Amino acid sequence: MLVAGTDTTTITIEWAMSLLLNHPKAMHKARAEIEANVGHDRLVNESDLPNLSYLHNVINETWRLFPSIPVMPRESADDCTISGFHIPKGTMMLLNVWTIHRDEKVWENATSFIPERFERDGAEANKLFMFGGGRRTCPGAFSARRVVTLALASLIQSFEWERIGQEAVNLAEQPGLHMSMVHPLEALCKPHHAMIPTLNKLL
Numbered sequence: 001m002l003v004a005g006t007d008t009t010t011i012t013i014e015w016a017m018s019l020l021l022n023h024p025k026a027m028h029k030a031r032a033e034i035e036a037n038v039g040h041d042r043l044v045n046e047s048d049l050p051n052l053s054y055l056h057n058v059i060n061e062t063w064r065l066f067p068s069i070p071v072m073p074r075e076s077a078d079d080c081t082i083s084g085f086h087i088p089k090g091t092m093m094l095l096n097v098w099t100i101h102r103d104e105k106v107w108e109n110a111t112s113f114i115p116e117r118f119e120r121d122g123a124e125a126n127k128l129f130m131f132g133g134g135r136r137t138c139p140g141a142f143s144a145r146r147v148v149t150l151a152l153a154s155l156i157q158s159f160e161w162e163r164i165g166q167e168a169v170n171l172a173e174q175p176g177l178h179m180s181m182v183h184p185l186e187a188l189c190k191p192h193h194a195m196i197p198t199l200n201k202l203l
Ligand code: HEM
Pocket: 001, 002, 004, 005, 006, 008, 009, 012, 067, 068, 069, 072, 073, 130, 131, 132, 133, 134, 135, 136, 137, 138, 139, 140, 141, 143, 144
């Protein structure tokens, strides 16, 4: 549980922050949603999460573009045929989630970061496969979503974030079991001016 739940979660937060730093309008919208629903007098907490729908869309869009586990192995239990291909029993198959999530036939502007795509049609989220499927689906999915949303909401509520320099954050992906960033995110942050009294109370 610890191994499966640690990197996957932290990687998601890092990709989401990188995408938000590259898309200031989305960062602004996520902040505005938190300010409207939580304000500045207290830290965001778990009971606020159902009211942060835009942030949920940002996280879905992050998982779509950068699934923490990009390739999932399966083995055929019996002979079968998939799309006309004969698959003998015992064949190892690799499900390429990264490619499925960027399929132009399935997603409009598949390579662009557009959290709003999940607003248009709630069913869009059903096309995501970042937690796998079937009997081996991720048992930590529910907990992961809560942890990632709460961590991101706290970071956005409490701090103002800026990229270092003018250049966009480099989104190159590291090959591997867990898809991390080739260049780990470095960014500048300072306490959000309206949050300083609340943050001071926590010291
Ligand atoms: C961003 C967060 C996470 C992602 C994207 C993720 C994704 C996945 C994926 C794709 C699988 C394989 C599913 C399959 O083969 O169909 C998996 C398995 C698993 N995950 Fe997660 N996971 C995350 C967080 C967590 C957390 C927080 C926990 C535990 C608290 C956890 C526990 C597990 C375990 C125990 C398995 C193995 C299940 C099995 O083999 O039967 N995961 N996860």
